[in-house]
Amino acid sequence: AQSVTQLDSQVPVFEEAPVELRCNYSSSVSVYLFWYVQYPNQGLQLLLKYLSGSTLVESINGFEAEFNKSQTSFHLRKPSVHISDTAEYFCAVSESGTSYGKLTFGQGTILTVHP
Amino acid sequence: EAEVAQSPRYKITEKSQAVAFWCDPISGHATLYWYRQILGQGPELLVQFQDESVVDDSQLPKDRFSAERLKGVDSTLKIQPAELGDSAMYLCASSLNGGNNSPLHFGNGTRLTVT
Numbered sequence: 001a002q003s004v005t006q007l008d009s010q011v012p013v014f015e016e017a018p019v020e021l022r023c024n025y026s027s028s029v030s031v032y033l034f035w036y037v038q039y040p041n042q043g044l045q046l047l048l049k050y051l052s053g054s055t056l057v058e059s060i061n062g063f064e065a066e067f068n069k070s071q072t073s074f075h076l077r078k079p080s081v082h083i084s085d086t087a088e089y090f091c092a093v094s095e096s097g098t099s100y101g102k103l104t105f106g107q108g109t110i111l112t113v114h115p
Numbered sequence: 116e117a118e119v120a121q122s123p124r125y126k127i128t129e130k131s132q133a134v135a136f137w138c139d140p141i142s143g144h145a146t147l148y149w150y151r152q153i154l155g156q157g158p159e160l161l162v163q164f165q166d167e168s169v170v171d172d173s174q175l176p177k178d179r180f181s182a183e184r185l186k187g188v189d190s191t192l193k194i195q196p197a198e199l200g201d202s203a204m205y206l207c208a209s210s211l212n213g214g215n216n217s218p219l220h221f222g223n224g225t226r227l228t229v230t
Contacts, residue, residue: 004157032215043119043206043221044158051215090157100215101148101208102171105157 002027002093006106013081014114021076021109023091030096033074034103035065038088047089050074051096061085086113117141119222121207127228133195136225140189140209146170148219149182149192152204164190165213197229 007022025031032051036044048059055067065076074091088110092103120139128134140147145166150158161180163171166187175182179198184190194201204224211217 041223041226043208043223045221046218049218092157096215100217101146101210101213101219102160102163103150103158103219105159107155107157 002031002095002104004091004093004104004106006091006109008109009107010110010112012112012114015083016080018079019077019081019085019111021089021091021111023074023076023106025072025074025091025093027072027093027095031093032096032100033065033067034092034094035059035063035074035076036090036092036105038090038108040087044090047076081111081113083113083115085111087111117220119207119209119220121205121222121225123225124223125226125228127230128197130199130229131196133193134197134227135191135193136205136207136227138190138192138207138209138222140207141220144209144211144220145187146210146213146217147184147190148208148210149190150206150208152206152224154203158206161192163213170213194227197227199229202227202229 003026005024034049035047048057050067058064063078088108091106147164149161152158161175162182164184181193206224208219208221
């Protein structure tokens with residue numbers, strides 16, 4: 001079984017400032033790692049994922065995350081945030097080799113970007 | 116872009132009543148998931164279908180919850196009787212085949228309030 005811990009429930013930040021949302025996971029097997037974003041009253045949208053290969057993965061809107069196996073972490077970063085990045089962000093894992101969609105989610109981090 | 120359709124968007128019901136949610140996945144998607152998201156928490160998997168067959172329902176409270184996907188296309192999730200603790204967002208997701216090159220697409224969810 002896996003578990004995911006998102007270390008911050010809320011992160012307030014000013015526009016154009018950098019941000020890091022922290023995620024740690026626990027698993028006895030190899031995992032796939034994901035970050036999802038959820039805007040109010042909407043479903044989840046995939047932001048980025050790590051399956052294998054390069055440990056640094058990037059999204060199309062400037063976010064990046066780095067898989068650190070020794071620290072069992074997958075922190076999400078953005079060097080300069082926008083108002084439109086305000087949303088809730090979920091880190092998730094699934095066992096590699098089993099169903100890709102059987103995700104275990106963290107509790108979520110609410111990112112609020114202030115002008 | 117094709118979307119996962121869910122209805123109703125909101126549902127208020129009294130405890131001990133029956134309630135049902137409907138999901139229409141993206142056309143051609145063989146794998147369908149129902150997740151429950153309690154306020155302030157990350158989603159948790161309830162049931163996974165591959166075509167019309169249940170692949171995993173280990174987290175589904177079977178004394179009151181049931182799910183079906185009779186023709187391998189749309190799906191219904193039912194709760195009978197509803198309890199106060201069932202208040203949550205119910206999310207449906209689909210993927211082409213559940214493999215790691217087959218990303219999940221989430222619907223906008225049904226928000227259930229049990230009074």
